[in-house]
Amino acid sequence: MRLIHVATFSALSLVSVSAFAQAPAGPASPAGGDKDAARRHYDHCLELFNTEAFDSALAECEKANQLAPSYKILYNIGLIHRELNDFSQALKAFERYLSEGGTDIPDARRAEVDKYVSQLKGLVANLDVRVNIPGADVSIDDVPVGKAPLGRVRVNPGHRKVTATREGYAPVTKVVNIAVGENGDVELSLTNLGAAAPKGALAATPVESTEPNPWTTRAWVGWGVTGALAIATGITGYLALDKSNKLSDARNTPDPDPSKMDSQSKDVKTFSIASDVLLGATIVGAGVSTWLTVKAVTWKGEGASNKEAPSVSLNVTPFGVVTQGKF
Structure with a gap:
C-alpha cells in the first residue's frame, strides 16, 4: 500500500x-x-x-x-x-x-x-468545544483550530489536549479522552486576571523571605551563654557544698583552728552567693534565649506584619522567678 x-x-x-x-x-x-x-x-x-x-x-x-x-x-x-x-x-x-x-x-x-x-x-471523532468568553483562541494538541464559539470540531480519537487563551484571562487546558465515532464535548471557563479570586479558592502561598534571619544567631548565642552559666552554676554549687562539708568536719575536730574555720566559713559564703547569682543569671538567660528562639521561628522578614507576635516576660516573686509568655 x-x-x-x-x-x-x-x-x-x-x-x-x-x-x-x-x-x-x-x-x-x-x-x-x-x-x-x-x-x-x-x-x-x-x-x-x-x-x-x-x-x-x-x-x-x-x-x-x-x-x-x-x-x-x-x-x-x-x-x-x-x-x-x-x-x-x-x-x-x-x-x-x-x-x-x-x-x-x-x-x-x-x-x-x-x-x-x-x-x-469512520476513523475520526467529533468534539464540541464550548468557551465562556467569545473570541478566545482555541487549540487542540497545541494546534490552533479557531476562535470561540467553535461548535463541533473533528479530532483524532484518543487523549486530546484542548486549550483556550485570550489576552487578560488565565489560559485553561483540559485533556479529554474520546473514542472513534464518538461525539464528545468539553467546556473551558476563562477567568479574568483582574477579577477577585472566587470564594473557596485556595489562597496564594506566601512567599518566604530570602533575607537572612537575624534572630537565629541571637538565639544560638543566647543558649550558648545560658549553657555556660548553667555549667558555672553547677561548679560553684559543688564548691560551696564541698567547702560546707569541710567546715563541718573542722568543727567536729577536738581542737579546731578558729582562723582556719573562719576562712572556710567565708569560702562557703562566697561560693554560695556566687552559685545563687549564677543560678539567677541562668534562669534569666534561659528566658531570654526562649524569647529569641520564638522570634527566630516566627520571623517572616523585615516589614512583615505580625500583629500576634509572641512575647515572653520574666517576673520575680517571693517564691522564685516566673517566666510567662504568649505564643
Missing part, C-alpha cells in the same frame, strides 16, 4: 509542479521568486516523502502551498497526514482538495479521494 502511495504521490508531482509554472488568477498571485521557492520546497517534499521522512515532507509541502497555493498540493498533504495517522487533518485536506478542485479534478482522481474521505470519516 505504501508503494502505491509513493507511486501515486510521485506521479502527481508531474501535474502539481505545473501549478508553480503559471501564476494563479486574482490578486493573490505570487511573485516569481515565490514560485521558484515554492518549486524548491515541493521538490524537497517529494524527496522526503520517498524516504519516509513524513514530518519533514509535510512541512515542505505546506510551505510550498503557502508560497504558491494550489488545490493539487492539498492531495499530497492529505496523503502525508494519512501516513502520519493524523486522520482528522488528512480528511480536512482531502475535503478541501475536492472543494477547491471542483470540476478540474479528473473523475478517476475524484473517485480515489472520495474513497479516502469515506474511510477517514
Whole structure:
C-alpha cells in the first residue's frame, strides 16, 4: 500500500509542479521568486516523502502551498497526514482538495479521494468545544483550530489536549479522552486576571523571605551563654557544698583552728552567693534565649506584619522567678 502511495504521490508531482509554472488568477498571485521557492520546497517534499521522512515532507509541502497555493498540493498533504495517522487533518485536506478542485479534478482522481474521505470519516471523532468568553483562541494538541464559539470540531480519537487563551484571562487546558465515532464535548471557563479570586479558592502561598534571619544567631548565642552559666552554676554549687562539708568536719575536730574555720566559713559564703547569682543569671538567660528562639521561628522578614507576635516576660516573686509568655 505504501508503494502505491509513493507511486501515486510521485506521479502527481508531474501535474502539481505545473501549478508553480503559471501564476494563479486574482490578486493573490505570487511573485516569481515565490514560485521558484515554492518549486524548491515541493521538490524537497517529494524527496522526503520517498524516504519516509513524513514530518519533514509535510512541512515542505505546506510551505510550498503557502508560497504558491494550489488545490493539487492539498492531495499530497492529505496523503502525508494519512501516513502520519493524523486522520482528522488528512480528511480536512482531502475535503478541501475536492472543494477547491471542483470540476478540474479528473473523475478517476475524484473517485480515489472520495474513497479516502469515506474511510477517514469512520476513523475520526467529533468534539464540541464550548468557551465562556467569545473570541478566545482555541487549540487542540497545541494546534490552533479557531476562535470561540467553535461548535463541533473533528479530532483524532484518543487523549486530546484542548486549550483556550485570550489576552487578560488565565489560559485553561483540559485533556479529554474520546473514542472513534464518538461525539464528545468539553467546556473551558476563562477567568479574568483582574477579577477577585472566587470564594473557596485556595489562597496564594506566601512567599518566604530570602533575607537572612537575624534572630537565629541571637538565639544560638543566647543558649550558648545560658549553657555556660548553667555549667558555672553547677561548679560553684559543688564548691560551696564541698567547702560546707569541710567546715563541718573542722568543727567536729577536738581542737579546731578558729582562723582556719573562719576562712572556710567565708569560702562557703562566697561560693554560695556566687552559685545563687549564677543560678539567677541562668534562669534569666534561659528566658531570654526562649524569647529569641520564638522570634527566630516566627520571623517572616523585615516589614512583615505580625500583629500576634509572641512575647515572653520574666517576673520575680517571693517564691522564685516566673517566666510567662504568649505564643
